[in-house]
Amino acid sequence: MGKGLKRISLVLVIMIFAAVVAACGKGGSKVSVGIVLPTKDEPRWVQDEQRFKDALDGTKYTTDILFSQGSSAKEKENVETLINKGIQVLIICPQDGDAAAAAVESAKKAGVKVISYDRLITKTDAVDYYVTFDSVAVGAAQAKYLVDHAKGSGEPLYLYAGAASDNNAFLFFQGAWSVLQPKIADGTFKIANSSEAVALKDMADLSREQLSKIIGQVTTNWDANEAKNKAQTHLTAAADDMKGDVAILAPNDGTARSIADVFGSDKAVTSYVVTGQDAEKASVQYVIDGHQSMTVFKDVRSLVKDAMGMAIAILDGNTPQTTGSYNNGKIDVKAKQTDVIVVDKDNVKAKLIESGYYEAKDFKGL
Secondary structure (H helix, E strand, O other): OOOHHHHHHHHHHHHHHHHHHHOHHHHOOOOEEEEEOOOOOOHHHHHHHHHHHHHHHHOEEEOEEOOOOOOHHHHHHHHHHHHHOOOEEEEEOOOOOHHHHHHHHHHOOOEEEEEEEEOOOOOOOOOOEEEEHHHHHHHHHHHHHHHHHHOOOOOEEEEEEOOOHHHHHHHHHHHHHHHHHHHHOOOOOOOOOHHHHOOOOOOOOOOOHHHHHHHHHEEOOOHHHHHHHHHHHHHOOOHHHHHHHEEEEEOOOHHHHHHHHHHOOOOOOEEEEOHHHHOOHHHHHHHHOOOOOOOEEHHHHHHHHHHHHHHHHOOOOOOOOOOOEEEOOOOOEEEEEEEEEEHHHOHHHHHHOOOOOOOOHHHHHH
């Protein structure tokens, strides 16, 4: 072999070696924190992606963020991909709490610490920590708003819930029921759209199975169209005494806007009070315009900081701080809870604009 060929072979070997090193991550380091989020189709999760990246700025750690696009199979594939990249910590918001168990069990086998983010992964012991807003407090805050704005007695109450596959939907509804039930029992409200809720109206504390029966009837699956269709069906079937001034428990902003549109266009509905949560821009505008009554603001900046703070503590060899625990059907998972804030027309400016969460120019009529 001539000198020229030898030189070319050596150059090729060096290039291949460099490519292998580069493929192993920045400067040969592996990915420290793997993050799996449910979908890129909702603004909330895309914003979280950027916030997670920002939260690691200035640390020696690296991250890779993947989206499951509404598929538990894709989610499991994402977790496997991240395990192969050598992650030490997995932060995961499950698409479906039960289905995600298999994915995190493979992470645990690989020695990865698992942080369940915003939604709890259920029926497995492979979850180390849970970072969440106090979901029971969210539901209770929504219900308290309806109670505080009730008009007289016998007011029709329309109940809606999140997806039956999401543990948070149960916690939100549990919190709401704890506040609404005494007011249903004393005649302030009469349930308009759930025979299961009517059958359980004298029960202050509901079991998971009882909650499941009600949620099965009034689930929106977190889907605006499904919420719209359910609301239309309920109003079409409603007797005259189930209209007039009404109270509506809507689980989040996306469903609240759809439900508000339906109730707002029914001439027999004199007025309505409707709840929401997440402080989505479109709903903040609805609150300003008087179409949506309130939203529960969960400052995701705090949640991201708490999750990443926990991950960094683990990577640094420390024990993360926790404030409580949640039973996931298999174990009590240690949790860090982040506070929530009720926002309506009266405090929207102070809580969302002056806090720097949104800019005034994003809204009309402030």
